[in-house]
Amino acid sequence: SGMSKEERILDWVKQHAVVGDPQSVVDAMDVYSRQKEWSMHVGDIKGVIVDKVMEEVKPQILLELGTYCGYSAVRMAHLLPPGGHLFTIEFNESFATIAQQVIEVAGLRDKISILKGPSQEIIPQLKKKYEINSVDMVFLDHWKSRYLPDTKLLEENGIIRKGTVLLADNVICPGAPDFLEYVRNSKRYECTTYPVENIRVNDALEKAVFLG
Numbered sequence: 332s333g334m335s336k337e338e339r340i341l342d343w344v345k346q347h348a349v350v351g352d353p354q355s356v357v358d359a360m361d362v363y364s365r366q367k368e369w370s371m372h373v374g375d376i377k378g379v380i381v382d383k384v385m386e387e388v389k390p391q392i393l394l395e396l397g398t399y400c401g402y403s404a405v406r407m408a409h410l411l412p413p414g415g416h417l418f419t420i421e422f423n424e425s426f427a428t429i430a431q432q433v434i435e436v437a438g439l440r441d442k443i444s445i446l447k448g449p450s451q452e453i454i455p456q457l458k459k460k461y462e463i464n465s466v467d468m469v470f471l472d473h474w475k476s477r478y479l480p481d482t483k484l485l486e487e488n489g490i491i492r493k494g495t496v497l498l499a500d501n502v503i504c505p506g507a508p509d510f511l512e513y514v515r516n517s518k519r520y521e522c523t524t525y526p527v528e529n530i531r532v533n534d535a536l537e538k539a540v541f542l543g
């Protein structure tokens with residue numbers, strides 16, 4: 332019994348963030364991860380790279396794979412252009428419930444939709460059930476072994492179009508070697524690596540632009 336780590340994170344956010352202020356939610360989660368319990372959010376150092384890509388792409392429709400507690404959903408949705416929307420897929424019910432509340436504290440309920448279920452089931456439903464024609468950007472941050480199969484699913488279902496930007500966290504640690512090999516060797520992607528050498532671990536984000 333007792334609270335889960337994710338419930339402790341939510342509790343901390345409720346106590347330390349300012350309702351309606353997404354930046355204070357992001358800051359609270361970063362402080363908790365640094366000072367209390369490390370958690371697998373993309374975090375403040377790699378988050379700056381995510382922010383930069385958001386400003387570059389200005390996605391109207393953004394898809395995230397792996398919501399967890401909603402840190403990156405809040406961080407990215409805060410930077411969406413007017414009218415933009417984030418669809419984030421999460422198959423763990425408890426995490427989805429925590430994330431929904433974190434998003435509420437941030438005041439971003441109207442900009443973010445959590446799609447509950449496994450990505451491999453949701454992706455084929457995006458067009459018909461969620462009326463998503465194509466997405467402008469995808470943030471991959473779920474199970475690393477699923478980056479490649481889901482990228483292929485996105486291609487096969489016509490969810491990504493010429494110019495869609497895939498941004499993948501953790502391509503070095505824990506690593507997504509098959510995904511990296513695929514996008515870097517494919518003529519259909521233009522790749523850029525954003526390495527991050529920080530105190531804890533070396534990692535990188537990979538940006539892969541789909542060329543159609």
Ligand SMILES: CCCNc1ncnc2c1ncn2[C@@H]1O[C@H](/C=C/CNC(=O)c2cc(-c3ccc(F)cc3)cc(O)c2O)[C@@H](O)[C@H]1O
Pocket residue numbers: 371372373396397398399400420421422423426448449450451472473474475477500501504505532
């Ligand atoms: C059915 C499986 C595939 N489909 C899926 N569909 C929907 N949601 C899925 C999901 N897979 C996983 N998820 C969810 O994504 C999240 C999983 C993220 C996995 N991330 C990591 O393992 C990770 C791990 C680290 C890490 C780094 C260093 C270290 F020493 C230990 C861990 C750092 C990160 O930035 C990470 O992202 C959870 O919320 C999970 O429920």
Ligand SMILES: [Mg+2]
Pocket residue numbers: 371372373472500501
């Ligand atoms: Mg990650």
